[in-house]
Amino acid sequence: MSAIELNNLNIAYSSVQVVHGASLTVNEGESFALVGESGSGKSTILKAICGLNDEWTGEIKLYGEKVDPRNRADISRISQMVFQDPYGSLHPRKTVDTTLSEPLAIHGIKDNGDRVVEMLNAVGLDQRYRFRFPHQMSGGQRQRVAIARALMLKPKLMLLDEPTSALDVSVQAEILNLLKQLRKDQNLTYLLVTHDLPVVSFLCDRLAVMKKGKIVEIATRDQLAKGEFNDAYSQELYHASKHEYVA
Numbered sequence: 001m002s003a004i005e006l007n008n009l010n011i012a013y014s015s016v017q018v019v020h021g022a023s024l025t026v027n028e029g030e031s032f033a034l035v036g037e038s039g040s041g042k043s044t045i046l047k048a049i050c051g052l053n054d055e056w057t058g059e060i061k062l063y064g065e066k067v068d069p070r071n072r073a074d075i076s077r078i079s080q081m082v083f084q085d086p087y088g089s090l091h092p093r094k095t096v097d098t099t100l101s102e103p104l105a106i107h108g109i110k111d112n113g114d115r116v117v118e119m120l121n122a123v124g125l126d127q128r129y130r131f132r133f134p135h136q137m138s139g140g141q142r143q144r145v146a147i148a149r150a151l152m153l154k155p156k157l158m159l160l161d162e163p164t165s166a167l168d169v170s171v172q173a174e175i176l177n178l179l180k181q182l183r184k185d186q187n188l189t190y191l192l193v194t195h196d197l198p199v200v201s202f203l204c205d206r207l208a209v210m211k212k213g214k215i216v217e218i219a220t221r222d223q224l225a226k227g228e229f230n231d232a233y234s235q236e237l238y239h240a241s242k243h244e245y246v247a
């Protein structure tokens, strides 16, 4: 079954259209990347899927069900988003325990803290972090908390918006390894936005290349490894990234 199906999706902000006719399918269990230049509409697609922007036309289906943009509660049980900047996405005056417990409380799920303990373990954080505040943790630890929060409601789908790009290079690899492991352990499907083609090779099965709000090509990880792109812009992106990588 497909986890995500986008058919002819057009998305706007205040009537200015920024995504034009995007169509793609992400299979259940797959890890799929959106890559492309800054401003090409990658994050906008994630936000529309998870209900943060309802100014769209076309069709979004999650696990075969058409998404109703007005029903966010339904969407958040299925899919959760992790943002680029864990400092910005965590409330500075809330402890890790409060942050992780909140999604359960919002959805009326009773839990005596077991799930918090379980999720801290799953993201590799010692229980002593449970009552810390964001400023008492490193960037990598904060991103682990953000990932744990996203997993609290046991979603099947994670929408990852540049989840490592705000972190130090040395920490990026740790978080990428964690995401790889979590996907396996919890049977997750990923839709990941990144600028970084090596991240796609490491974590994703397929990728869509976006330019100016349009999907110009969909390719597999194999094609990426061989640099086999049909579209001129995809090739450009590939060569630029290789250059960056070598340098």
Ligand SMILES: Nc1ncnc2c1ncn2[C@@H]1O[C@H](COP(=O)(O)OP(=O)(O)OP(=O)(O)O)[C@@H](O)[C@H]1O
Residues within 6 Å of the ligand: 013, 014, 018, 036, 037, 038, 039, 040, 041, 042, 043, 044, 045, 193
């Ligand atoms: N909240 C907003 N209000 C108005 N316009 C927006 C808003 N967010 C994004 N945009 C515009 O929509 C377009 C697509 O932005 P989006 O953030 O989806 O791009 P992106 O491909 O994710 O870029 P980046 O890699 O820089 O994050 C851009 O022109 C951007 O300026």
